[in-house]
Amino acid sequence: MTLGIIAIGAGIAALCGAGAALGMGNATGKAVEAIARQPEAAGKINSSLMFGLIMMETCAVYALLVGILIVFILGAKV
Amino acid sequence: MLEVSLYPEHYEVFGVNVGLSVVISWYVLAILLVIILLIHFLVVRRMQIVPKGWQNAIEFMVDGMYRWSAGKVGHAADFVAPVAMTLMAYVFFNTIIELFGLPPATEDINCTFALGLCTFFLVNVTGLKFRGGIRGRLQGLSMPSPIVLPIRILTDLIAPCSIAIRLFANIMVGGIIMQLIYAVAPIILPALVASYFNVLHVGIQTFVLGLLTLVYVSEAIE
Numbered sequence: 001m002t003l004g005i006i007a008i009g010a011g012i013a014a015l016c017g018a019g020a021a022l023g024m025g026n027a028t029g030k031a032v033e034a035i036a037r038q039p040e041a042a043g044k045i046n047s048s049l050m051f052g053l054i055m056m057e058t059c060a061v062y063a064l065l066v067g068i069l070i071v072f073i074l075g076a077k078v
Numbered sequence: 079m080l081e082v083s084l085y086p087e088h089y090e091v092f093g094v095n096v097g098l099s100v101v102i103s104w105y106v107l108a109i110l111l112v113i114i115l116l117i118h119f120l121v122v123r124r125m126q127i128v129p130k131g132w133q134n135a136i137e138f139m140v141d142g143m144y145r146w147s148a149g150k151v152g153h154a155a156d157f158v159a160p161v162a163m164t165l166m167a168y169v170f171f172n173t174i175i176e177l178f179g180l181p182p183a184t185e186d187i188n189c190t191f192a193l194g195l196c197t198f199f200l201v202n203v204t205g206l207k208f209r210g211g212i213r214g215r216l217q218g219l220s221m222p223s224p225i226v227l228p229i230r231i232l233t234d235l236i237a238p239c240s241i242a243i244r245l246f247a248n249i250m251v252g253g254i255i256m257q258l259i260y261a262v263a264p265i266i267l268p269a270l271v272a273s274y275f276n277v278l279h280v281g282i283q284t285f286v287l288g289l290l291t292l293v294y295v296s297e298a299i300e
Contacts, residue, residue, distance in 0.1 A: 047149075050289065061244060061247045062247065064251050065243070065247040065251065068250075
């Protein structure tokens, strides 16, 4: 029973990935549009895109870390 | 079964309690020192106007780092680039050591938090140096209007934690995924996946740490 609730908690933590994926898709799409409009600014757009993607990826990695800690540290105590 | 722990094992060295990551980073630093001495005596002492061989590679790395930082932080590049390069070399070699069978030092959150503190000091020292003392730094922090000052200070204080947890989580998660793959398919598949999680991933994380350091510095001095 408790293990099941822990698993549900880990699953809820993993939902953060949906938000990160939406943000990444949005940002990449906008960057592609911008590069298509102004190909000479590709370098600057790419570097700011990279920074934004790192931030979003961090969010997803936090969720992954929380999920893993829930499963392995809380789950080991049951 | 999979072992995940936030508290790695500790050793007694001359009566002082040191973590596993510290011992591993000593190994790595010893290897790096030997490499640096070799480079110094074999390459730097015999520099030529027209580079060839190893001098080409080293000039490419150093020059690339200086140009990359100049693109981000402008006139502060001469001050920032060596520190950023040192941090990146530390992270890269301490993580790639996994290929030689040792656990990576960056898998310990204490190690990555120390790296985050290094970045924090670099950001603040550069900010104080290039904005003219504490007054200029505070002016820079309250840039659009003074209302944002507490929020900007909070952002600056959270930056080392963010860097630490990002690096730690990325490396740890890579290790856990590799362990899971070894448990599921012990042959062939790990060889393919390890080339990403043990080699390419390390390069990406090193790049990310350098990029974040430079971006934080550029925010502090602009």
